[in-house]
Amino acid sequence: MTEEQGDGLTIAVFEGTTHQRYWIFTQERLAELRAEANETACADVNEWTNKLRRAGSEEQQPDVVLGPSPGKKARTECEESGVQVDCITLQEEQIIQDYYLEGVFSLSNKLKLPANVETTAITFYKRFYLYCSAMDYHPKDIMFTVLWVACKVEHYPSRYINAQKVVLNENSREFSFDAPAFADHGNIPIEHLLRLEQVLLQVLKYHLMVHHPFRPLRGFLEMWTKRSDSMKLADDVKSKIEEKATKLLRDWMKSDILLILHPSEIALCALRHTCAKAKMEAAFDMFLKDAIGSSAESVGRVYEAIEGNLAAHKQRLKGEQLKTEATRINAKLQGCSNPEKERSHPQFALLEEIKRKEREAAKEAKNLRIAQEQREQEMRLLGIDGGR
CATH class of the missing domain: 1.10.472.10 (Cyclin-like)
Structure with a gap:
């Protein structure tokens, strides 16, 4: 959206945009949203941990349906017989997110990205972690995802489109705009980069315009x-x-x-x-x-x-202190990540396989229902009583 000024300058109109309506908060509201994201993630991790524990104790196979994620209304307290996972705290969330936010700046410098692309990526990163936790999606993966999406949103990589796949290294200052090249640099399987792109867009409510x-x-x-x-x-x-x-x-x-x-x-x-x-x-x-x-x-x-x-x-940690604490929290995350969402969890592949089979079963059931309805319609047109 633009409007003409009297002196001929064209400026971006901010009032009424999705940025102004949905992504401007008070400091208190930011704190509330981050606390809610951490609390919900803790509840989800504890629920999934106990579901998997019960499934293992009953010697259930991957065919078993474990049910959907508990969601925002999940209880924070587990059953008395359940296991309490040592989840990362709100302060630890801030530290690990700050560490990988520095990574966004570092990678932006390496790619020599313009200020608008860098700021869009940073804004996406901060918006994402208002509603999600590092226990849901590791900040390292999100770091690459926000840069990947920001480049597309700001139409920056068109000048770098290259038929040859270019993987970034210390001597490289450009990249080809294709998912495999970007995924290789981030050590992210291509299917996960594209999966996280969709997750990011959903969390952002598809509000992609950022006013800098x-x-x-x-x-x-x-x-x-x-x-x-x-x-x-x-x-x-x-x-x-x-x-x-x-x-x-x-x-x-x-x-x-x-x-x-x-x-x-x-x-x-x-x-x-x-x-x-x-x-x-x-x-x-x-x-x-x-x-x-x-x-x-x-x-x-x-x-x-x-x-x-x-x-x-x-007042937040910087430099070596930040790196040391981030290393400790990364180790802690291995024991408290969400198995349904975070790909580093050892049970992530199992749950993905379960969800794949559930989708296939639902699709097959739908196809059978449609086929049955078509047969019944054909019989009615032919005047045949299906009950005889």
């Missing part, structure tokens, strides 16, 4: 350079400010601000912060008031919210 702060950032700078008064921005200064503000925005994307604030608000805050560093705060405030009709105080209030979010983010 980079576009309004460029729009505001373009407006500033087109001013006719003495406060207009010189082109060389504009380039330096844009470069520094873009770098600042990329750092901010590691926090939750894109799930909380309007992209234009984020862009204005990044501009003001960058201009303040360059001793141009007064000039920016003048432009802000005259050209946009906003005040430094209103932008300052938004920046306070950003600072609060960034301060909380800075």
Whole structure:
């Protein structure tokens, strides 16, 4: 969606989009959603663990129907006779997700992806783990999946389409846009990459348009350079400010601000912060008031919210500490992953086989029912009594 501004600039319309209606939250709501995802995953893991334990004790074969996943309304407490699995905590969820979020940035740098593709992937990653847990789907697999889908959504890989399959390595800076090449690099079987793509789309409710702060950032700078008064921005200064503000925005994307604030608000805050560093705060405030009709105080209030979010983010583990804790949690995940969803679980293949047989049985039953109905209809047309 776009609309024309009076000066001829075209900007993205944010109000009324799926991004604005469904993916902007308060900080408190984000915490609630993540807690619910962890609680539901713990309930599901405990239910499935006890189902599999009971199935094993009764020496049931893969033909047995274990039933569907318990779902969101599953009880968090198991039966008294059931096994309590040592699930990962909400804090551990945050650590393992942060670790692989850094992996999204790292792989994006390796591929030399533009800021819009990188930010779309990061946004998809954060949205996904509002409703799912690392116990459901391992963040390493989701890391590759969000990059794969973001590249397609942003139409970026068209310039890299190559008939030859290119597997990324230390000396490679491009990739061919085909699922096998991407799956090989991520060490993900192609069927699982495509399966996770569908899972991701469902969790995102097929809301794939992400509004980034980079576009309004460029729009505001373009407006500033087109001013006719003495406060207009010189082109060389504009380039330096844009470069520094873009770098600042990329750092901010590691926090939750894109799930909380309007992209234009984020862009204005990044501009003001960058201009303040360059001793141009007064000039920016003048432009802000005259050209946009906003005040430094209103932008300052938004920046306070950003600072609060960034301060909380800075308290999280970084570097070697993050890596050490992520290694420990990865080991713990081996004993508490969801066997119905997470492919690393030893029973995942068994349950996939059960579901495959159930689908085939349902399809066969449907075909038999259709055939029976067709026979009965033919007999009625011929005037034959099926009961004789």
